[in-house]
Amino acid sequence: MTDASSFRVMTWNIHGAVCPSGRHDLQRAIDLILRHAPxxxxxxxxxxxxxxxxxxFTALRDALxxxxxEAPTLRATDxxxxxxxxxxxxxxxxxxxxxxxxGREPRTAITARVETxxxxxxxxxxxxxxxxxxxxxxxxxLAAIARATADPLLAMGDFNxxxxxxxxxxxxxGTLPSRTRARTFPVRRPLFALDRIYARPRAALLRSWTDKAxxxxxxxxxxxxxxxxxxxxGRVTRAVVG
Numbered sequence: 001m002t003d004a005s006s007f008r009v010m011t012w013n014i015h016g017a018v019c020p021s022g023r024h025d026l027q028r029a030i031d032l033i034l035r036h037a038p039x040x041x042x043x044x045x046x047x048x049x050x051x052x053x054x055x056x057f058t059a060l061r062d063a064l065x066x067x068x069x070e071a072p073t074l075r076a077t078d079x080x081x082x083x084x085x086x087x088x089x090x091x092x093x094x095x096x097x098x099x100x101x102x103g104r105e106p107r108t109a110i111t112a113r114v115e116t117x118x119x120x121x122x123x124x125x126x127x128x129x130x131x132x133x134x135x136x137x138x139x140x141x142l143a144a145i146a147r148a149t150a151d152p153l154l155a156m157g158d159f160n161x162x163x164x165x166x167x168x169x170x171x172x173x174g175t176l177p178s179r180t181r182a183r184t185f186p187v188r189r190p191l192f193a194l195d196r197i198y199a200r201p202r203a204a205l206l207r208s209w210t211d212k213a214x215x216x217x218x219x220x221x222x223x224x225x226x227x228x229x230x231x232x233x234g235r236v237t238r239a240v241v242g
Contacts, residue, residue, distance in 0.1 A: 005118035005228055006206060010038035011125070011156040011195055012214070012222035016047030016081075017056065019217055020187065026056055028217045030063045036211065036224050040087045040114070042125040042156040046070075048079030057084060069094045071108040082108065083127050083157070089114040091123075099126065099141045101134040109142060113151075118229035122146075122153040128160045132167065135160060139171035146175045146200070152229050155198040158220065162192050177202040182210045184221040195223050204229055 010033065017026035033041055041064065048056045057080075061068040066088040072080035085091065091112040100106045109126040124145060128138045139159070146153055155176055161168040169179075176198035183190035190210075199205045208225040215221070 005116075006226055007039040007116055007118075007228075008037065008224065009040045009042075009154060009156065009197060009227055010036055010222055010224045011042040011044075011158070011197055013044040013127070013158040013195060013218060013220040014046065015218040015220060016045050017217075018047075020215065020219065024051065025217065026059060030060065032211065032214055032217055032222070033064060036222075038224065039089070039116075040085070040123065040154075042083065042085050042110075044083040044127040044158045045081070046084055047081050049074070049076045049081055050078060055079075057082075060084065061086060067091045069096075069110050069112060071096055071110050073106045073108050083110070083125065085110045085112060085123060085125050087112070087114055087123075089116065097141070097145060099128075099138045101129060101131075101137050104129050104131060104134050107138060109145065111145060116229070120151050121229070122149050122151045124153060124155040126155075126157045126159070128158070128168070130160055136167035136171070139168040143171040143175055146172070152204060153200045154204075154227065156196070156223075158195050160194055161196075162194070164193075168196075172198055176200050178205050180205065180208040180223050180225060182208065182221070182223055184210060184223060185219065187215045187219050187221055190221060195220055197223055197225050199227065201229070 072082040074081040094112040097109040179198040184195040206226040210221040
């Protein structure tokens with residue numbers, strides 16, 4: 001951290017905690033997250049179906065500590081699948097927003113407010129759909145949510161946007177002026193920046209990076225960023241790949 005008002009955030013699609021070898025290893029994913037010690041982390045593809053005795057939402061919440069909001073989108077008799085947001089600070093005004101498109105997989109966005117050392121921060125996290133039109137509709141909905149507040153805001157998640165300036169970037173243009181650029185998928189030879197952190201104000205993203213060690217834990221690389229709001233407009237964002 002650069003000063004007392006900066007903090008660390010992270011977003012990662014953990015692929016149901018299934019390693020590229022096909023082995024399920026939730027602890028490996030947990031250990032990688034803990035190594036980066038994020039103050040706020042958004043986690044996608046939390047998978048609890050067909051795994052007797054495994055409660056991944058609970059395990060992640062307990063291991064990472066702090067406060068959590070869960071967004072199960074697919075449910076079965078033996079568990080559920082979805083994404084979650086975990087924070088070291090209380091998640092106030094937490095809400096789930098249905099951004100599903102008819103005929104496609106159910107999708108839900110999470111919003112919350114946290115009081116950070118640098119002040120109030122709004123959070124928005126989601127895992128968008130695979131279809132171009134589906135993703136465009138969902139991105140428009142997220143942009144409307146972001147525009148509903150003037151507070152500093154981070155939007156994090158797996159946006160499934162394969163294009164450098166695709167529907168998500170276009171929807172967020174003007175309301176979330178900066179984002180991370182690291183390529184995160186496929187994990188062995190990343191070509192696409194599917195996993196992103198968008199920020200307002202523009203200079204709130206101080207530094208961002210990925211972790212190649214995630215190649216042994218998921219099919220996506222995580223994105224980690226250092227964020228700060230004190231004197232944010234005078235800062236310059238740096239991006240590195242670790």
